Amino acid sequence: MNSNVxxxxxxxxxxxxxxxxxxxLVAALLAACFIPARAETLLLxxxxxxxxxxxxxxxxxxxxxxxxxxGVFDAGRAQRPPDVAGTVKIDLRGQHxxxxxxxxxxxxxxAEISAVRATLDSREVGEFTPEVQxxxxxxxxSELLPVARANGVAYFEPAPGGAAVSGQSGLVALDGWxxxxxxxxxxxxxxxxxxxxxxxxxxxxRAKDPxxxxxxxxxxxxxxxxxxxxxxxxxxxxxYVLANAATxxxxxxxxxxxxxxxxxxxxxxxxxxxxxxxxxxIRAAVQWAEKNRYRITLAEARDAWMVAPLxxxxxxxxxxxxxxxxxxxxxxxxxxxxxAPAVLHRAGVxxxxxxxxxxxxxxxxxxxxxxxxxxxxxxxxxxLKGLTLYPAQIAGVAEQLGSIDVGKVATLFAADGxxxxxxxxxxxxxxxxxxxxxxxRHTRFYEKYRHRPKP
Numbered sequence: 001m002n003s004n005v006x007x008x009x010x011x012x013x014x015x016x017x018x019x020x021x022x023x024x025l026v027a028a029l030l031a032a033c034f035i036p037a038r039a040e041t042l043l044l045x046x047x048x049x050x051x052x053x054x055x056x057x058x059x060x061x062x063x064x065x066x067x068x069x070x071g072v073f074d075a076g077r078a079q080r081p082p083d084v085a086g087t088v089k090i091d092l093r094g095q096h097x098x099x100x101x102x103x104x105x106x107x108x109x110x111a112e113i114s115a116v117r118a119t120l121d122s123r124e125v126g127e128f129t130p131e132v133q134x135x136x137x138x139x140x141x142s143e144l145l146p147v148a149r150a151n152g153v154a155y156f157e158p159a160p161g162g163a164a165v166s167g168q169s170g171l172v173a174l175d176g177w178x179x180x181x182x183x184x185x186x187x188x189x190x191x192x193x194x195x196x197x198x199x200x201x202x203x204x205x206r207a208k209d210p211x212x213x214x215x216x217x218x219x220x221x222x223x224x225x226x227x228x229x230x231x232x233x234x235x236x237x238x239x240y241v242l243a244n245a246a247t248x249x250x251x252x253x254x255x256x257x258x259x260x261x262x263x264x265x266x267x268x269x270x271x272x273x274x275x276x277x278x279x280x281x282i283r284a285a286v287q288w289a290e291k292n293r294y295r296i297t298l299a300e301a302r303d304a305w306m307v308a309p310l311x312x313x314x315x316x317x318x319x320x321x322x323x324x325x326x327x328x329x330x331x332x333x334x335x336x337x338x339x340a341p342a343v344l345h346r347a348g349v350x351x352x353x354x355x356x357x358x359x360x361x362x363x364x365x366x367x368x369x370x371x372x373x374x375x376x377x378x379x380x381x382x383x384l385k386g387l388t389l390y391p392a393q394i395a396g397v398a399e400q401l402g403s404i405d406v407g408k409v410a411t412l413f414a415a416d417g418x419x420x421x422x423x424x425x426x427x428x429x430x431x432x433x434x435x436x437x438x439x440x441r442h443t444r445f446y447e448k449y450r451h452r453p454k455p
Contacts, residue, residue, distance in 0.1 A: 111144075192272055320354065324372065341373040388401075
């Protein structure tokens with residue numbers, strides 16, 4: 001046939017069916033490739049096992065089957081795991097085994113390069129956007145994910161920012177091809193950024209931008225307006241939820257996506273993460289939550305140590321990300337934030353460590369935040385809980401994550417030393433029983449340039 005002749009409609013239809021069938025076959029093969037392999041039965045032996053929730057076994061053994069922990073054994077007391085056919089034994093002698101670290105209140109997955117706007121997806125337009133779901137925007141190909149994973153971080157909470165009510169966060173695993181595969185638990189918290197209470201007393205003549213300068217009276221008025229707008233939004237949302245729940249002939253209100261999203265939070269079924277730093281803002285947020293019977297977690301929490309007894313009394317956990325923040329007042333001691341977690345712990349407040357929304361590239365340093373707190377009075381076992389068990393409890397997943405216990409998801413990592421020691425290196429990592437590679441852009445560049453030609 002002449003190649004310039006246009007095929008008949010029958011030939012075209014036949015060609016289209018063949019092409020469609022071929023594409024369907026290729027799609028099926030690709031889908032099959034992406035189906036996660038069934039986890040093996042593993043026996044991790046000889047390591048110092050830090051269960052976090054209980055005793056530390058040195059040495060200990062951990063049995064994993066189908067992605068779950070099925071046994072934890074104290075080898076020092078001759079506790080032996082059962083012989084299971086097909087078990088793959090992994091010798092971890094000389095290493096320390098920990099549950100995977102959990103990074104709450106993070107910008108990981110939402111931000112890549114702070115100077116490049118196109119790589120930032122942590123903010124939404126508008127002041128009240130509770131329907132926003134941050135885990136849907138996570139970039140599975142972010143170069144920051146494997147860097148965090150290489151230091152033991154296995155789960156993170158991408159927190160939306162930039163608004164009074166900025167949206168909901170989920171808990172995401174550092175493993176998967178897509179955000180659907182990575183999402184471990186959706187909608188773990190609603191994020192509220194409490195209005196700032198500080199007033200800028202800089203004279204107009206010394207202001208960086210005189211056009212944006214505001215008097216103390218104007219600033220105070222704006223602060224009151226923001227607080228009032230926040231409270232009114234929650235009151236309207238609660239009224240909407242109550243109206244929808246009412247029975248009878250009263251017509252129900254027209255669906256409003258923002259208020260629909262508020263239901264579990266105004267009913268107290270799920271926690272609200274309140275971001276507040278100043279002690280006055282923290283007190284106001286606690287009073288607001290108690291008045292309305294909201295469940296809250298305090299994030300950022302720079303001055304939380306100043307009201308530690310209040311937070312303990314109200315059973316409000318803290319996600320603290322100011323360990324290395326400079327003291328804000330000239331009356332503060334140099335170590336005010338180094339010792340803040342210890343102060344909170346002594347009062348009975350659970351403290352989880354975080355790097356905050358703005359420091360996504362530094363999530364890998366999470367263990368060192370806890371280590372600094374240990375150097376200033378926090379017990380080491382509490383520091384480990386602040387990296388694992390307490391974040392799991394705050395996120396509502398403690399029945400599955402946060403410690404090495406029978407029945408929990410087998411997410412663990414092995415390090416060649418104490419993870420609170422900066423010299424320790426993570427050697428192996430398992431998420432849901434599947435071993436994950438620890439390659440990062442740093443290791444790739446190292447391998448590339450160590451073989452460069454010598455002059």
